[in-house]
Amino acid sequence: MSEKTDYHQFIDNKEGWVDRRIFWEEEIYEQELKQIFAKSWQFIAHDSMIPNTNDFYTTYMGEDGVIGARQKDGSVRVFLNSCPHRGNKFCFADEGNARSFICNYHGWSFGIDGKLGALANEHVYDEGDIDKEKWSPKQARVETYKGLIFATFDQEAPSLDEWLGDFRWYLDMMFDNDGETEFINGSIKSYANANWKFGVENFIGDAYHALWNHDSGLKAMNNGEGFGPAVQDGSFHASVNGHGWEFGTDGYADVVIGGSEKWLNYVRDIIKPKIKDKYGELRSNIFGSLASVSLFPNISFLPGIQTFRVWLPRGPKKLELRIFTIVNKNMPEEIKQEINNACMMTFNPAGVLEMDDGENWEGNTQVNKGYLTRQEKLHYGCGITREIEHEELPGIIYKGQFNDANQRHFYTRWADLMNAESWDDVPTRYKPRHTKITK
Amino acid sequence: MTKSPEKSAGPASMELTFEVEQFLYKEARFLDTEEFHAWLDILTDDIHYWMPYRYQRYRKNHVEPTVNDMAYYNDDMHNLKRRVLRNDTGTCWSEDPATRASHAISNVEVEHTDNPDEYKVYSLTTVNRNMNEDEEHLIVGHRTDILRRVNGQLKLAKRKIILDQNIFMNKSLNVFL
Numbered sequence: 001m002s003e004k005t006d007y008h009q010f011i012d013n014k015e016g017w018v019d020r021r022i023f024w025e026e027e028i029y030e031q032e033l034k035q036i037f038a039k040s041w042q043f044i045a046h047d048s049m050i051p052n053t054n055d056f057y058t059t060y061m062g063e064d065g066v067i068g069a070r071q072k073d074g075s076v077r078v079f080l081n082s083c084p085h086r087g088n089k090f091c092f093a094d095e096g097n098a099r100s101f102i103c104n105y106h107g108w109s110f111g112i113d114g115k116l117g118a119l120a121n122e123h124v125y126d127e128g129d130i131d132k133e134k135w136s137p138k139q140a141r142v143e144t145y146k147g148l149i150f151a152t153f154d155q156e157a158p159s160l161d162e163w164l165g166d167f168r169w170y171l172d173m174m175f176d177n178d179g180e181t182e183f184i185n186g187s188i189k190s191y192a193n194a195n196w197k198f199g200v201e202n203f204i205g206d207a208y209h210a211l212w213n214h215d216s217g218l219k220a221m222n223n224g225e226g227f228g229p230a231v232q233d234g235s236f237h238a239s240v241n242g243h244g245w246e247f248g249t250d251g252y253a254d255v256v257i258g259g260s261e262k263w264l265n266y267v268r269d270i271i272k273p274k275i276k277d278k279y280g281e282l283r284s285n286i287f288g289s290l291a292s293v294s295l296f297p298n299i300s301f302l303p304g305i306q307t308f309r310v311w312l313p314r315g316p317k318k319l320e321l322r323i324f325t326i327v328n329k330n331m332p333e334e335i336k337q338e339i340n341n342a343c344m345m346t347f348n349p350a351g352v353l354e355m356d357d358g359e360n361w362e363g364n365t366q367v368n369k370g371y372l373t374r375q376e377k378l379h380y381g382c383g384i385t386r387e388i389e390h391e392e393l394p395g396i397i398y399k400g401q402f403n404d405a406n407q408r409h410f411y412t413r414w415a416d417l418m419n420a421e422s423w424d425d426v427p428t429r430y431k432p433r434h435t436k437i438t439k
Numbered sequence: 440m441t442k443s444p445e446k447s448a449g450p451a452s453m454e455l456t457f458e459v460e461q462f463l464y465k466e467a468r469f470l471d472t473e474e475f476h477a478w479l480d481i482l483t484d485d486i487h488y489w490m491p492y493r494y495q496r497y498r499k500n501h502v503e504p505t506v507n508d509m510a511y512y513n514d515d516m517h518n519l520k521r522r523v524l525r526n527d528t529g530t531c532w533s534e535d536p537a538t539r540a541s542h543a544i545s546n547v548e549v550e551h552t553d554n555p556d557e558y559k560v561y562s563l564t565t566v567n568r569n570m571n572e573d574e575e576h577l578i579v580g581h582r583t584d585i586l587r588r589v590n591g592q593l594k595l596a597k598r599k600i601i602l603d604q605n606i607f608m609n610k611s612l613n614v615f616l
């Protein structure tokens with residue numbers, strides 16, 4: 001593929017299809033690392049994962065290994081986990097607390113701020129051989145949104161607030177419904193032989209699959225009862241800058257999936273009144289309904305079930321999934337554990353719902369090894385004419401949560417970024433109501 | 440087997456060790472042959488089936504996982520029955536065709552506990568899972584169990600499983616370990 005590839009050729013929002021090659025081709029994947037993951041704001045960690053000075057957590061932005069570390073002044077720095085001398089990783093732990101990192105190869109040390117410090121046997125270097133400021137690992141820009149730490153290596157990228165845009169209208173009901181949130185300690189990490197986008201797009205808008213694919217899982221959690229009929233009235237897709245939230249307004253369908261009466265009562269008696277006071281009736285009805293959410297490019301969560309995850313790309317045919325449980329800090333310990341147990345029962349590789357998902361995404365991906373198969377298109381036409389204007393809901397809104405709308409807009413954003421030579425080339429495709437756009 | 444006057448400390452007798460091994464093999468067979476209700480029957484009602492999350496940390500940062508942390512499993516009987524119910528619904532598409540699994544149980548050590556009816560049992564479970572057209576996965580877990588003698592029969596009362604894998608290498612964990 002040449003430099004001038006137009007990535008909009010891989011999607012068609014009029015006919016409603018996506019080209020399968022974007023889930024398979026190495027060249028497209030390499031372009032994703034450059035155009036999506038080297039530019040986008042990406043999730044690093046939740047504040048509660050690294051609360052103390054010198055706490056660190058290691059993760060990836062695309063396939064670039066990074067360390068997120070809490071500084072003395074309370075801020076977080078994010079920098080490449082690669083020694084500038086010969087390139088080896090200088091931190092091999094998933095998390096911990098350290099005043100410095102020392103590369104195993106030659107003993108170069110790095111402060112918790114990521115700056116190059118003392119070298120082992122430093123006397124072998126002559127005066128002027130090395131400028132330590134210049135030879136420190138690359139640092140990312142870091143910004144936070146309500147406890148979520150994000151980073152980007154692109155100095156030109158818009159602010160995180162602008163990147164999230166009016167999606168914050170929705171995010172607030174999850175991350176600020178009753179004070180600060182926190183993650184339960186630990187996470188479950190797993191691989192699937194699937195393209196990363198299949199995980200993201202499943203959470204961004206695919207309520208449809210739940211009815212069929214998760215029938216057995218829901219029955220397991222809900223005393224043998226499956227989903228009710230698909231309700232399109234009072235349910236929506238909302239898309240902002242490639243982020244997507246699909247939701248109903250029944251108020252409790254996702255909470256029921258967790259199978260905990262104590263959590264259900266807590267949502268009804270504590271959370272919903274708080275949301276209603278703070279954000280109004282509509283959002284108090286949205287929270288807890290059948291819903292799923294993804295943030296562009298690779299974070300997902302389920303409000304009311306409280307699983308939170310990041311999809312890390314590991315090549316075009318493999319992803320690493322990191323799963324967390326998110327709760328409110330001020331919840332009683334018993335409620336936090338009810339939520340954590342419900343997440344564990346449903347959404348981890350052993351969960352009664354997640355077990356079925358991985359199978360689908362691997363299948364979606366691996367069939368594309370067939371040359372002829374991957375020349376065929378995938379259908380994304382559900383609800384293609386259902387766009388509406390809504391007086392209260394910001395973003396690009398479609399009626400009916402059983403819809404491919406958020407998926408279509410996710411891939412549109414994907415193509416916008418894949419094509420962009422600068423941020424001026426990236427259009428704002430929704431009409432902002434709450435966000436000032438600077439670019 | 441009738442209740443024998445086992446000592447409250449020291450190594451288990453060959454007879455007891457043999458009985459425990461046979462129990463673990465029978466359990467493995469139930470799991471391999473998908474006899475999940477038979478499996479539930481050899482668990483105590485207060486079963487705790489736990490497989491905590493894994494992280495790799497520096498040795499100086501080592502911490503033991505707790506039951507309040509993230510976990511693959513942190514189940515009581517109610518939750519285990521839910522998992523079995525999923526397989527019974529008739530709509531569990533990913534298990535049809537069925538997964539083929541082999542549990543090899545080894546490294547069995549039996550210890551007495553302060554409770555004369557309970558034994559602490561260490562074992563290694565090595566699971567070969569073959570599914571779909573040709574997918575094969577190896578899952579190895581270190582198990583620490585409490586077995587309890589109820590009405591003369593051994594039952595599993597507690598299980599903690601520690602995986603070798605830091606990142607779980609598969610899309611799903613659809614076999615009990």
